[in-house]
Amino acid sequence: MPIPRKVLNLLEDLIGSENVYTDEAILYAYSWDSGSLPLFSLLSDKFRFMPDVVVKAKCIEDVVNTLKIANQEKIPVTPRGAGTSLSGNCIPVKGGILLDLTSMNKIKEVNSDDRIAIVEPGVVHRNLEEELHEHGMFFPPEPGSADMCTIGGMIANNASGVRACKYGTTRDWVLSLKVALPNGEIIDTGTRALKDASGYNLTQLFIGSEGTLGVIVEATLKLFPLPEHKALIIAGYSSLDEAIKAAQLILRKLTPSSLELVTEKYVETMNKVLKRLKYPQCKAVIMIEVDGSKHEVEGQVDIVTRECKAVNPEALEVYWDEKDREELWHARHYAGFIILRMFDKAEIKIKAVHIHDVGLPLSKILDYLKFAEEEASKLGISVLPFGHLGDGNLHVNWYVDPQKEIDIQAAIKLTKKLAQKAVELGGTVSAEHGVGALRAPYMKLQHAPLIDYMRKIKAIFDPNNIMNPGKLWPEGDEKDFLEKLLEAYHQNV
Ligand SMILES: Cc1cc2nc3c(=O)[nH]c(=O)nc-3n(C[C@H](O)[C@H](O)[C@H](O)COP(=O)(O)OP(=O)(O)OC[C@H]3O[C@@H](n4cnc5c(N)ncnc54)[C@H](O)[C@@H]3O)c2cc1C
Structure with missing residues (x-):
């Protein structure tokens, strides 16, 4: 449902009209992340997830004002950092407000004595890294997208990368979060102290929640001395x-x-x-x-x-x-x-990498890779495995032509089989990229008895279900996103 003009006027009054965008081209740009889901939208015009409005927050007050309006009007809000997610995590699948946090990008404090840094959510990993090096410190989680991705996006996705083998994931390096809840309340989930044995750990609850509970407006990060x-x-x-x-x-x-x-x-x-x-x-x-x-x-x-x-x-x-x-x-x-360089220039235009991401016990990696190769070859697909072997995080990617129905059908079958097998071997449906929209239908494979608890937890913080709806678990039917795409395609032709 389009956002009423009076609500847009209110947003413009409170956030400033220069920070509120409804231009079609801008909305289209924000319908993309860096994964394959937006590319599949090339098959069908009906499969494009545009926000109704983009709000660029400059400060906590902008976030709070946006959330209060959205909550009152029951408008979905999708927080967004750099948009480098690979599973449709920051794609506004239910439309509504796209809340861009990249302008909240101040490094507020670096304290080598306490080994902490306090940052706004839109700080880019690389910029933080450069600043920390001046202090002889570093923030260990480092995704491949470190040149672009934001700390807020990393926390919300529990991102990791090549250093997780020794240093763990983002989850291990966050001490406290300042979070704006959908009703506009601001909470601080922790302290500056390195140890805390006092009750439920809400910091950990917000890490990996993919923007479904609230908006992270500040983070206190743990640091480590730079290795010599x-x-x-x-x-x-x-x-x-x-x-x-x-x-x-x-x-x-x-x-x-x-x-x-x-x-x-x-x-x-x-x-x-x-x-x-x-x-x-x-x-x-x-x-x-x-x-x-x-x-x-x-x-x-x-x-x-x-x-x-x-x-x-x-x-x-x-x-x-x-x-x-x-x-x-x-x-x-x-x-x-x-x-994609394996293709010649003309072919690249019609190829997309379908990105896969699972976590496995180390002893099962070879079994899994063999299974993936066998199942893929039955579907005429060549898988391209790589990954963070030291922590059991594999990416068994393959390439597709996103405009070919047959490629999408094969992608649906193989994605399901690979998710099922990972769980069967004691693994996870995602190890670092998060669930987003693409993996939402597979959450039940790993978490079936827990999804109800997760929904109840979400309802405590977000009773109107405005925060990034359609992520983590399917809303309504249990269909795979790509199955829905095929339906949309058949309605078109
Ligand atoms: C080339 C490339 C390499 C990559 N390599 C890795 C890798 O090695 N390891 C890895 O883990 N990932 C990797 N990724 C995936 C991705 O870059 C990471 O998950 C990254 O941390 C996302 O950050 P972002 O700022 O782009 O967040 P976005 O994509 O903008 O958002 C990510 C999620 O966080 C939510 N969100 C964003 N900001 C906030 C906030 N302030 N409050 C609440 N919710 C928020 C969004 O709603 C969304 O659900 C890679 C991606 C690319 C393109």
Whole structure:
């Protein structure tokens, strides 16, 4: 239902007309995240999720005013950081108000004595990182999107990335949140103290809630001293089995800061963008980064290279130089998208990467990868596995033509099978990208008995269900988003 003019006028009066947008082109831009869901909308015009209005909040008061109006009028509100989500998390599937938080981007305090930073939600990870380095500190969770993503988006998605192996996820690095609730109330969920044994932990409840409970307007983050030294070891193997075996041997001896897996197609395409250095062109490559004092790093490099050699690598290289490591990591961070370089220029225009994300017990990774390859080949799909091997977080992506019904049908089948298998093996339907709209139908596979409790918790904070509705679990029917897309497509043709 369109937002009445009188409500838009009220928003303009309170937030400033220069911060309230209803222009069609702007609304369209905000109907995208960075995953494949918006691309599928190319199949059917009816499958596009535009907000009715975009509000750019400049301060807490703007957030509170927007929420109060939305709550009174029962208008959906979708908070948004940089829009780098990959599961439709920040796409306004029920329309309404899109609340852009990127202008609330001040780093309010960095305190090396307390090892904390206090930031507004729109601070970009890279900007925070640069500031923290000046203080000899860092904020360990680092998604591949660190150049763009906001701290608010990271907290709401419980994002992680390549350093989770040793340092955990965003969840492990947030001490307290200031949250604006749908009724306009502001709550502080924690303190500046590193330890707290007093009652329910609401900070943790809001982390990973994907904007469904309230709007994070400030965060107190835990920091860690910058490691003095790092080294990156890259080992190439002739099979996935060998690469995983080597990873298992390493993990029995130590916890590296990163332990990543990339498979041959990624290696090929990453090498296309790398100028100076190259990854070894092997079937499976593992990247192991270790950090600490010089002495610690040297000791860890010895152990890692010894364990890698025990499985007869085709290639083994240690990178000590910071510039070398940065170049190699940069290609890895964007590997999921660089993969499209496997197509020629004309073909790229009609290809999208369908992004997958599960968490598994380490002992089940090989079983899962074999299952994925078998099931995919039955559907005529070649999967492209990679991921954060050290913490069991796999991305078994594949590419699709988002304008082909047959590709969407295959995507629906394979996505379901892969989610089911992950849960069957003791894993999760998402490890780091979050549930969003795309994975909402699979939540019940992992959480069936708990979804009712989750709904009740949401109703306490958000009784009118205005906060990012349609995420985490399906609203109304249980249909997959892509199934709904096909329905919309058939109504069109
Ligand atoms: C190239 C690339 C690489 C990536 N690599 C990784 C990776 O390695 N690991 C990983 O975990 N993810 C990764 N991602 C996914 C994504 O970047 C992260 O989840 C990121 O943290 C999202 O931040 P954002 O600012 O873009 O949030 P958005 O996408 O704008 O929003 C994310 C969610 O948070 C909610 N939200 C945003 N701000 C607030 C707020 N202030 N209060 C309440 N809710 C809010 C939104 O409603 C939405 O549900 C990658 C994405 C890309 C494009």
